Amino acid sequence: MKIDIEYCVPCGYLDRAIDAQRTLLSTFGGQLEAVSLVTGDSGVFAIRADGVQIYSKPDDFDITQIVESVKAKLA
16 A cells, blocks of 8 residues: 655644654555645645545544554555
8 A cells, every 4th residue: 555645845844754654654654555735725634544534634633543544554
């Protein structure tokens, strides 16, 4: 499974994107093919698993829920 984390560069979302990437990699390790950071703009912050959106701003950012979504897709 490939995870893409698209984040707004001008908004300063890089730290949040790196934290999400680190959490997903440390939780799932070799079960994931990649966890990629994708630069964006216009306030975007979205996470996709194999192209399917599992999180998008303005929803509350809850890394636990995002991890659960990835776990369900891997099952």
